[in-house]
Structures are given as C-alpha cells and as structure tokens.
Amino acid sequence: MADTAETQGETTFKRVMLKISGEALMGDQGFGLHPPTVERIAKEVQSVHDMGVEICMVIGGGNIFRGLQGSAQGMERTTADYMGMLATVMNALAMQSSLEGLGIHTRVISAIPMDQVCEPYIRRRAVRHLEKARVCIFAAGTGNPYFTTDTAATLRANEMRCEAIFKGTKVDGVYDKDPAKFDDAVRYNKVSYDDVLAKRLGVMDASAIALARDNSLPIIVFSLDEPGGFRGILAGKGTYTTVHG
Numbered sequence: 001m002a003d004t005a006e007t008q009g010e011t012t013f014k015r016v017m018l019k020i021s022g023e024a025l026m027g028d029q030g031f032g033l034h035p036p037t038v039e040r041i042a043k044e045v046q047s048v049h050d051m052g053v054e055i056c057m058v059i060g061g062g063n064i065f066r067g068l069q070g071s072a073q074g075m076e077r078t079t080a081d082y083m084g085m086l087a088t089v090m091n092a093l094a095m096q097s098s099l100e101g102l103g104i105h106t107r108v109i110s111a112i113p114m115d116q117v118c119e120p121y122i123r124r125r126a127v128r129h130l131e132k133a134r135v136c137i138f139a140a141g142t143g144n145p146y147f148t149t150d151t152a153a154t155l156r157a158n159e160m161r162c163e164a165i166f167k168g169t170k171v172d173g174v175y176d177k178d179p180a181k182f183d184d185a186v187r188y189n190k191v192s193y194d195d196v197l198a199k200r201l202g203v204m205d206a207s208a209i210a211l212a213r214d215n216s217l218p219i220i221v222f223s224l225d226e227p228g229g230f231r232g233i234l235a236g237k238g239t240y241t242t243v244h245g
Helices: 004-010 035-049 067-071 079-100 125-130 149-159 192-196 208-212 229-234
Strands: 013-021 054-060 106-110 135-139 165-169 190-192 219-223 240-243
Touching: 013 035, 035 054, 035 079, 035 208, 035 219, 035 229, 054 079, 054 125, 054 149, 067 079, 079 106, 079 135, 106 125, 125 135, 149 165, 165 229, 190 192, 192 208, 192 219, 192 240, 219 229
Parallel strands: 013 054, 013 165, 054 135, 106 135, 165 219, 190 240
Antiparallel strands: 219 240
C-alpha cells in the first residue's frame, strides 16, 4: 500500500481513524492539557485533512482521569469508568477548539448524550459529517464501562468504514520490548494481530485487537512526536509498524 502511495504521490486512504492517548495532550506537564501541544497535534490533523482525507478521531482521557486507576484506589469500577468517559469529552472539546481555530469544521460526537456541549452518536449523521469533510471526534468511549478508548476507536472505525486506524504513540512503531528501557529492542515493520495478542506487545488492548482482526482493519502505529509523521505515512513515507492479518 505504501509503495502505491509513493508511485501516485498521494494517499490511497480516503477515510481513517486517528487514535491518540489523553497523555499526548499534556506535553511535558504531569496532568491536564498543554494548549501548544494540542495545537501542534491539530496542525498534524490539518495537514492530512488538506490532502482530502476524511478523519475520525478518538482521544483518551488519561491526562485527566483514568477509570482503572480510580478503581484501584477503591472507587467503584463503573463510576470510575464513567468519570474517565467524561474526561474524554473534555479532551475532544479542546481538540475541536484548536481545529476550528485552524478553519476546520469539527464535530464532537458523544456516546453519552450531553446535547448542550456536543452531538449524540448517530451513525448515519456522523457518516454525513465525514462526507462533508468535517472532522468527527468520537468521545465518551463506547458509552459503557469496562471498555477502553482503544476498543471505542476500533468500534467507531468499523462503523464509519475507515480503511485503517492510525495509533499515535511516543515511539515510531511496535517493538518486541520497551525501547525506552532496552537498547536492543527491535521494531517490527509488520506484525500480525495474533502475534500482538500472543506476545502481549501492548499496541492496544486485547478486545480492540480482536475486533480489528475480525474485520480485517489494519492498525498503523507511528510516532505522534515526529513533525509531519501523520501526513508522511499517508503519503507512503516515514517509519511505522502495520498490524494486519
């Protein structure tokens, strides 16, 4: 697919899902939102949007609240997960503000209805937004506790008929071990869904990988910290790992 893109000089993807963690929005801070970082990521999205690609987004909430951590500290799991979902709505609104500041029409679509701040999730309406070249940011996970935003991203990507999930991380792909801790870590160019599960490579949680596998939806893991990395991969360049069948 990448070779074809290089030959044509343009992307072969028409519609993609970008999944990023909430921690990606906090920059060097230990908590919350770092506006310059949010703006930098928004510009990365803008560069891909300018290529004519229809973009869905799911943003985690770990920079504000993590349901699992709350549960581990004695909070009832369902309540903690709902609090985490609300954190993702806050991040989605922040990203919407940055994107619209760049002139990109954006819709925040929540799995938990909150009509005064964003739209409820209606699949056909969301598809229509994408067809009108609006960026759709899906918030509040799946709307259910016990499911991560990784699973939500995979679910929405399938519902929106995205051609791939782009997972933005701090490293430029999937490694056999943590490259921050091991100098001899080896990066995979391609890896199968089953190997990700069997070797516990930590790309996404197991339910998200299984859902992607069952629907033959490729996952492209790349570094969100590399300027122009998102656009470069869509143009058939850059360093990344493809998780596929």
